[in-house]
Amino acid sequence: MSTHDPGPAEGAVELRGIVKRFPGIVANDNVDFSVARGEVHALLGENGAGKTTLMSILSGAYRPDAGTVSVGGRTMSFRSPKQAIEAGIGMVHQHFRLVQPLSVAENVLLGAPSTFRLAGNATEDRVAELAEAYGIRVNPSAKIWQLSVGEQQRVEILKALFREASVLILDEPTAVLTPQEATHLFSIMRRIASEDRAVIFISHKLDEVMAVADRVTVLRAGRGVATLTIGESDKANLARLMVGREVMFRVARSDHDAGAPRLTVKGLIATGDLGLPALRDVTLEVRAGEILGVAGVAGNGQRELTEVIAGLRPAISGTVAIGGRDLSASTPAERISAGLGYVPEDRLGTGLIPSLGCIDNVMLKRTDEFARGFFINKQAAEAATSELVDRFDVKTSSLHSPVSLMSGGNIQKLLLARELSAGPGALVVAQPTAGLDVGATEAIRRLLLEQRDAGVAVLLVSEDLDELLSLCDRIAVMYEGKVMGVVGAAGADREQIGLMMAGTASDPA
Amino acid sequence: MSATTAALRPRLVKRLLPSRATRLAVRIGAVAAAFVAAALFLLLAGNPIGPVFSALWSGSFGSAYGQAQTILAAIPLVFTSLAVAIAFRMLLWNIGAEGQFYFGAFGAAAVAYAWPEWPGPLLLTAMVLGGMLGGALWALVPGALRAYLGVNEIVPTLLLNYVAILWVDYLVNTAWRDPESLGFPLGVPFSAQATLPQLGDTAVHAGAIIAVIAALVIAVILRKTIWGYKIKVIGENRRAARYAGFSITRNIVGVMLLSGALAGVGGMVEVSGTVHRIQADISPGFGYTGIIVATLARFSPLLILPVALLFGALITGGVELQTIGLPSDIVLMLQGTILFFALAGELLVHYRIEWRRQAQTGSEGEPGAAGRAHPGAMPSGT
Numbered sequence: 013m014s015t016h017d018p019g020p021a022e023g024a025v026e027l028r029g030i031v032k033r034f035p036g037i038v039a040n041d042n043v044d045f046s047v048a049r050g051e052v053h054a055l056l057g058e059n060g061a062g063k064t065t066l067m068s069i070l071s072g073a074y075r076p077d078a079g080t081v082s083v084g085g086r087t088m089s090f091r092s093p094k095q096a097i098e099a100g101i102g103m104v105h106q107h108f109r110l111v112q113p114l115s116v117a118e119n120v121l122l123g124a125p126s127t128f129r130l131a132g133n134a135t136e137d138r139v140a141e142l143a144e145a146y147g148i149r150v151n152p153s154a155k156i157w158q159l160s161v162g163e164q165q166r167v168e169i170l171k172a173l174f175r176e177a178s179v180l181i182l183d184e185p186t187a188v189l190t191p192q193e194a195t196h197l198f199s200i201m202r203r204i205a206s207e208d209r210a211v212i213f214i215s216h217k218l219d220e221v222m223a224v225a226d227r228v229t230v231l232r233a234g235r236g237v238a239t240l241t242i243g244e245s246d247k248a249n250l251a252r253l254m255v256g257r258e259v260m261f262r263v264a265r266s267d268h269d270a271g272a273p274r275l276t277v278k279g280l281i282a283t284g285d286l287g288l289p290a291l292r293d294v295t296l297e298v299r300a301g302e303i304l305g306v307a308g309v310a311g312n313g314q315r316e317l318t319e320v321i322a323g324l325r326p327a328i329s330g331t332v333a334i335g336g337r338d339l340s341a342s343t344p345a346e347r348i349s350a351g352l353g354y355v356p357e358d359r360l361g362t363g364l365i366p367s368l369g370c371i372d373n374v375m376l377k378r379t380d381e382f383a384r385g386f387f388i389n390k391q392a393a394e395a396a397t398s399e400l401v402d403r404f405d406v407k408t409s410s411l412h413s414p415v416s417l418m419s420g421g422n423i424q425k426l427l428l429a430r431e432l433s434a435g436p437g438a439l440v441v442a443q444p445t446a447g448l449d450v451g452a453t454e455a456i457r458r459l460l461l462e463q464r465d466a467g468v469a470v471l472l473v474s475e476d477l478d479e480l481l482s483l484c485d486r487i488a489v490m491y492e493g494k495v496m497g498v499v500g501a502a503g504a505d506r507e508q509i510g511l512m513m514a515g516t517a518s519d520p521a
Numbered sequence: 522m523s524a525t526t527a528a529l530r531p532r533l534v535k536r537l538l539p540s541r542a543t544r545l546a547v548r549i550g551a552v553a554a555a556f557v558a559a560a561l562f563l564l565l566a567g568n569p570i571g572p573v574f575s576a577l578w579s580g581s582f583g584s585a586y587g588q589a590q591t592i593l594a595a596i597p598l599v600f601t602s603l604a605v606a607i608a609f610r611m612l613l614w615n616i617g618a619e620g621q622f623y624f625g626a627f628g629a630a631a632v633a634y635a636w637p638e639w640p641g642p643l644l645l646t647a648m649v650l651g652g653m654l655g656g657a658l659w660a661l662v663p664g665a666l667r668a669y670l671g672v673n674e675i676v677p678t679l680l681l682n683y684v685a686i687l688w689v690d691y692l693v694n695t696a697w698r699d700p701e702s703l704g705f706p707l708g709v710p711f712s713a714q715a716t717l718p719q720l721g722d723t724a725v726h727a728g729a730i731i732a733v734i735a736a737l738v739i740a741v742i743l744r745k746t747i748w749g750y751k752i753k754v755i756g757e758n759r760r761a762a763r764y765a766g767f768s769i770t771r772n773i774v775g776v777m778l779l780s781g782a783l784a785g786v787g788g789m790v791e792v793s794g795t796v797h798r799i800q801a802d803i804s805p806g807f808g809y810t811g812i813i814v815a816t817l818a819r820f821s822p823l824l825i826l827p828v829a830l831l832f833g834a835l836i837t838g839g840v841e842l843q844t845i846g847l848p849s850d851i852v853l854m855l856q857g858t859i860l861f862f863a864l865a866g867e868l869l870v871h872y873r874i875e876w877r878r879q880a881q882t883g884s885e886g887e888p889g890a891a892g893r894a895h896p897g898a899m900p901s902g903t
């Protein structure tokens with residue numbers, strides 16, 4: 013922390029020697045972290061590095077097992093989030109805490125330390141003023157349930173500003189945003205910092221950190237490994253600090269021509285869990301040997317699309333076919349035997365059963381294969397499982413212990429290993445690398461490309477546009493249950509895709 | 522800062538799944554604690570506890586006669602408990618083992634009355650099948666309602682109990698009535714071939730062997746077969762089961778049929794082995810006690826055997842209580858207390874009590890919402 017040392021400026025945050033243990037794990041191991049007024053300070057680290065935990069300590073939700081927290085030069089010992097808020101610490105969590113039926117203005121005022129209640133319009137005026145001041149685009153009289161996720165996030169930010177937060181913590185805020193919304197958020201963050209406040213930006217995305225932060229602190233496995241100014245860092249060295257080794261950013265992708273259409277859906281119409289329209293006439297075609305990406309902000313019908321293809325959600329109309337065979341009326345089992353592999357977004361709970369071990373989970377899709385009459389052929393199941401675990405490099409202490417004890421990356425590898433071991437002709441994969449560390453992400457992506465090269469038709473649903481751009485041959489963009497267009501991934505225009513994700517433009521290509 | 526001002530408050534904290542030995546110890550401790558609590562209660566109510574417990578003991582395990590009676594009472598309990606347990610493996614509550622027991626008895630009796638002169642082994646086999654069929658039929662209706670229409674099985678299984686009991690009541694008062702019964706609701710006595718043989722010169726009949734075999738078969742089905750695996754998966758996680766292409770509806774119906782068939786064999790064994798005819802009141806609530814037994818045995822078919830024996834002892838001990846002029850309802854209280862303590866023990870197995878400062882409660886665990894999946898209180902393995 014030699015460069016750009018702000019000194020004990022008033023309002024700055026200083027965490028010293030923070031230790032926080034959870035059963036079986038040290039989430040924060042003697043971490044130092046300091047933030048000055050007027051800066052956007054990124055907190056970078058892989059999933060599970062301890063970022064949320066550290067910031068939960070600063071925002072009063074957890075108490076540290078050791079170490080000190082000081083705000084504005086005064087040592088604090090927060091015993092509740094309320095005390096932290098009073099000291100000017102505001103945190104926007106990954107999961108929002110807004111009251112759906114109330115308006116934006118009402119939510120902003122809720123719990124604010126005002127001694128008097130303002131009447132209707134006056135409230136909205138004050139909130140509008142505040143939003144204006146920071147260039148935050150949101151309608152104060154709209155009800156929360158009418159807002160997009162991005163807009164809800166802005167309400168959370170307004171809430172913190174309204175309570176006069178001098179330090180604003182944003183926990184992985186871009187995960188739920190379109191590229192345009194993210195850009196807007198970055199400008200809000202800069203604006204807040206320029207008001208002599210501090211913004212702490214939690215992220216594991218290097219591009220974003222490079223784009224918006226002044227300084228960055230890297231956490232790895234609970235330890236603070238470095239604090240750097242953006243000027244003295246680049247993506248490669250940040251990645252190395254974050255992961256602890258060299259990282260390849262692009263997985264090598266061979267050029268080859270895709271074959272005939274393998275997985276086709278036509279005119280799919282289906283409803284979501286709440287009975288509202290989720291798919292409105294979706295038509296897509298995935299060819300053998302290609303990866304077709306599905307881009308879109310979460311909740312625009314992607315999950316429903318994969319479920320309809322797998323037969324887990326009924327379609328109101330439309331067809332699903334694999335290799336020319338119409339499976340629209342088939343059961344999930346029939347689709348599996350027709351060669352459909354499916355890696356659902358909900359890995360632990362749909363794709364795998366958390367309380368069961370690897371063997372039982374591998375058997376899930378290969379029950380018939382491991383049958384000897386009525387009985388389970390335990391040896392065969394065990395042998396096949398240990399072969400898969402070896403081949404796909406799944407790290408587990410025992411084939412019998414619950415898979416919920418494994419790390420996210422290994423869980424996903426096991427799931428993918430099982431789906432691939434059935435030799436699928438078509439593979440539907442949803443959010444395959446969400447929440448995984450860089451190493452596991454690389455491994456999963458490589459496996460998907462191998463499948464493509466082996467002639468499998470892969471439908472890849474992801475919220476990570478960079479992932480889609482680096483893996484896919486073509487990308488379909490979904491918005492409100494419709495396909496806004498399909499673009500070739502080579503030379504695709506991020507801006508263009510972003511606009512399509514927001515529902516504005518449709519592409520002719 | 523000023524931690525001294527905050528009061529200590531207890532709260533439940535989830536713990537990792539403890540070892541098998543701990544869990545067993547907690548359960549045995551719960552039974553012991555239940556007896557102590559029941560004794561205290563009896564004292565408060567002004568009852569002499571010495572005579573109560575000595576009567577319970579001598580009526581159940583303390584004498585050769587008592588031991589035989591205990592086993593005889595445990596036999597039907599094993600079947601009803603197995604019925605409850607197998608259904609619960611798929612998270613179905615079969616409250617209808619009582620009715621399926623009666624309908625199994627009805628099926629077995631129908632066979633016994635139709636072909637009374639058949640040779641023993643053939644007739645008894647046919648009666649077992651009749652019992653299975655009767656019980657399965659009685660479970661089919663709630664099973665199909667649940668599988669195809671999503672109607673919760675608890676109320677239909679419960680209500681059908683009354684129908685089955687009244688049906689048997691009707692038969693023994695009309696078509697099957699024993700002309701020599703002096704107006705009691707008794708059926709005609711079974712032929713000798715329709716009666717299960719005694720084991721050696723004990724009062725225990727061959728139903729004991731059938732019960733043990735049934736428990737072993739269910740254990741093997743659950744542990745070693747593909748069907749057992751599917752039951753486990755569906756019980757653990759229905760979404761994953763659907764994802765894997767297992768038919769939930771077919772398995773619900775299948776498990777309910779098996780469940781009913783087990784209770785039905787219980788009815789057959791009871792009328793053929795103990796009562797030797799069909800009559801009203803063949804069950805003092807075996808179907809309901811089976812729910813308690815299955816719960817205490819954590820829905821494990823093999824653990825059901827000893828737990829059923831314990832509850833058989835309580836039932837026969839209760840009869841002994843009446844002979845010394847005390848209400849046999851004391852036994853019902855004991856059963857309830859045991860269940861209560863076992864459930865409390867279950868809680869302590871999965872959670873521990875932690876004392877913390879009040880000001881902190883509620884804030885911990887908020888951020889991140891790192892929902893950790895726990896195997897919970899569900900059966901596994903055994």
Ligand SMILES: Nc1ncnc2c1ncn2[C@@H]1O[C@H](COP(=O)(O)OP(=O)(O)O)[C@@H](O)[C@H]1O
Nearest residue numbers: 034037039058059060061062063064065889891
């Ligand atoms: N409430 C909790 N109980 C137990 N372990 C936790 C809890 N919160 C976080 N952890 C563990 O602490 C580590 C750090 O988690 P977290 O701070 O959420 O990481 P990050 O935000 O960097 O992804 C992880 O291994 C996580 O599993």
Ligand SMILES: [Mg+2]
Nearest residue numbers: 063064065183
């Ligand atoms: Mg986090």
